[in-house]
Amino acid sequence: MSSYYITTPIYYVNAEPHLGHAYTTIAADVATRHARQRGMDAFFLTGTDEHGAKIARAAAEAGVEPRDWVAPIADRFRGLTRSVGAQYDFFIRTTDPQHEAFVQRFVTRLRETGDLYEGTYAGFYCTACEAFYRESDLKNGLCPEHGIEVPWVEESNTFFRLSAYADRLLAHYDANPDFVMPRARYNEARSFITGGLEDTSLSRRSTDWGVPLPWAPEQVIYVWIDALLNYASALTYAREGEDLTARLWPAAWQLLGKDILRFHAVLWPAMLMAAGLEPPRRLFIHGMILGHDGNRMSKTRGNTLDPFPVIERYGADALRYYLLREVGFGQDGPVGYGTLQARYESDLANDLGNLVSRTVAMVTRYRDGVIPAVASAPRIAAVMESAASGYAERMDDLDFTGAIERAWELVRELNRFVEERAPWKLARSAEAAEVAALDETLATLVDGVRVLGVILSALLPERARLILAATGESPDAPAYSLAAPGLGTPGARVDGSAGPLFPRVETLAA
Numbered sequence: 001m002s003s004y005y006i007t008t009p010i011y012y013v014n015a016e017p018h019l020g021h022a023y024t025t026i027a028a029d030v031a032t033r034h035a036r037q038r039g040m041d042a043f044f045l046t047g048t049d050e051h052g053a054k055i056a057r058a059a060a061e062a063g064v065e066p067r068d069w070v071a072p073i074a075d076r077f078r079g080l081t082r083s084v085g086a087q088y089d090f091f092i093r094t095t096d097p098q099h100e101a102f103v104q105r106f107v108t109r110l111r112e113t114g115d116l117y118e119g120t121y122a123g124f125y126c127t128a129c130e131a132f133y134r135e136s137d138l139k140n141g142l143c144p145e146h147g148i149e150v151p152w153v154e155e156s157n158t159f160f161r162l163s164a165y166a167d168r169l170l171a172h173y174d175a176n177p178d179f180v181m182p183r184a185r186y187n188e189a190r191s192f193i194t195g196g197l198e199d200t201s202l203s204r205r206s207t208d209w210g211v212p213l214p215w216a217p218e219q220v221i222y223v224w225i226d227a228l229l230n231y232a233s234a235l236t237y238a239r240e241g242e243d244l245t246a247r248l249w250p251a252a253w254q255l256l257g258k259d260i261l262r263f264h265a266v267l268w269p270a271m272l273m274a275a276g277l278e279p280p281r282r283l284f285i286h287g288m289i290l291g292h293d294g295n296r297m298s299k300t301r302g303n304t305l306d307p308f309p310v311i312e313r314y315g316a317d318a319l320r321y322y323l324l325r326e327v328g329f330g331q332d333g334p335v336g337y338g339t340l341q342a343r344y345e346s347d348l349a350n351d352l353g354n355l356v357s358r359t360v361a362m363v364t365r366y367r368d369g370v371i372p373a374v375a376s377a378p379r380i381a382a383v384m385e386s387a388a389s390g391y392a393e394r395m396d397d398l399d400f401t402g403a404i405e406r407a408w409e410l411v412r413e414l415n416r417f418v419e420e421r422a423p424w425k426l427a428r429s430a431e432a433a434e435v436a437a438l439d440e441t442l443a444t445l446v447d448g449v450r451v452l453g454v455i456l457s458a459l460l461p462e463r464a465r466l467i468l469a470a471t472g473e474s475p476d477a478p479a480y481s482l483a484a485p486g487l488g489t490p491g492a493r494v495d496g497s498a499g500p501l502f503p504r505v506e507t508l509a510a
């Protein structure tokens with residue numbers, strides 16, 4: 001069985017979880033569930049990044065100890081993950097003692113291989129990024145990510161010889177043109193390396209909230225070194241008494257936003273090389289979710305979309321669909337309550353929901369609920385096949401929007417087919433030809449709806465269960481190979497007991 005290890009960034013617990021975090025988590029969950037349907041040995045890691053000056057500062061502002069601050073927020077991140085329907089295999093916290101011990105072993109090894117040296121750092125430090133900047137990196141003298149002032153710091157600490165890995169990193173990029181996706185991000189990442197790499201601090205003296213450096217415990221390990229290692233440390237203790245590294249590493253996909261590309265595309269593979277581990281197979285760099293006005297979401301602008309009320313009103317599946325359909329994975333894009341409502345009504349309630357309820361209602365009315373035992377109309381069966389293969393192919397590149405488009409080609413084709421065949425007219429006749437045509441029409445619709453239930457079970461896990469149950473199938477995580485015409489259970493009956501898939505809701509828009 002091929003392994004499919006997928007990760008999200010671990011999120012900072014300096015503040016409450018928001019829609020941006022939910023976005024990456026949802027994408028990773030859909031990819032994981034789909035891989036599992038395809039028979040892969042999938043493992044999904046997410047979690048929280050809990051050390052560093054940024055979190056120490058948030059705790060201090062709240063007047064509590066960092067250790068007491070992080071636990072409840074980590075719980076809320078776990079809560080958001082569950083609320084969006086994400087089924088992670090492990091939730092890592094960088095304050096886990098096993099992770100901390102792993103980080104200490106890792107830096108000890110780097111010291112032994114001669115990759116570390118003592119030096120003095122002088123430069124700018126942005127606590128919001130937890131990143132060091134050169135003067136030439138700043139925009140108008142401010143942090144290029146946050147637009148805030150960055151203090152000058154001078155500190156003697158331990159350095160990692162990152163510059164020594166430039167040639168090996170470039171060789172890795174050249175040998176693996178898919179290492180960073182999409183292509184524009186690959187080029188950007190490669191240019192970081194060709195632009196010249198400086199050695200990086202591996203420890204900090206100016207904060208004590210972190211993992212102590214084993215040989216100089218008055219310093220803590222730099223939070224990005226600590227954080228990146230989560231992807232490897234988790235495999236050593238996610239399952240008690242088992243080390244999953246040989247089974248799952250290298251990761252199939254690591255998902256992240258473009259805000260943290262540099263760390264993942266340069267520092268992380270170099271760290272792995274230094275430790276004799278392979279880099280991940282592919283990194284996917286997605287864009288930023290913006291407010292409906294195209295600006296960065298912020299409470300003061302009033303352009304945020306709060307995931308919790310959306311889930312309460314529309315359900316997690318609708319949020320999953322909306323985010324992955326609305327914003328091309330890899331691009332920036334605006335989201336808001338207005339377009340959410342529009343997509344819910346047109347794509348989900350009208351196109352998909354009505355198709356399912358009409359199909360069930362017609363089989364109930366015209367055939368007493370028994371699905372006619374005839375083959376699907378060949379033209380529509382061909383669309384079922386191309387939708388299933390097209391969806392899978394797009395998912396192989398994490399093109400969620402493209403994958404959804406392929407599934408909706410089948411939805412729309414089935415809706416056209418109903419209008420074309422007009423079963424309500426066929427049902428008025430007792431002629432053999434009309435009876436047979438009605439049988440074929442109903443069987444085709446049920447078959448098509450069932451295929452959609454299989455295809456969509458990763459994206460819409462709750463509603464796909466209802467779709468499969470409505471067509472008389474077992475709703476549990478169907479193998480993707482069942483997304484083909486003619487594979488329904490013989491003698492199955494439709495079941496209309498679940499009611500509408502996507503009931504009418506009032507918009508949350510002001």
Ligand code: MSP
Nearest residue numbers: 009010011012020021024049227228256257288289
């Ligand atoms: N803790 C670091 C990551 C360490 S990984 C070894 C961090 N945390 S974060 O809480 O700031 O999360 C950043 C990530 O959250 C982004 O890379 C992205 O995956 C997600 N997003 C946060 N805001 C987002 C948007 N507005 N839009 C899309 N994704 C966003 O950086």
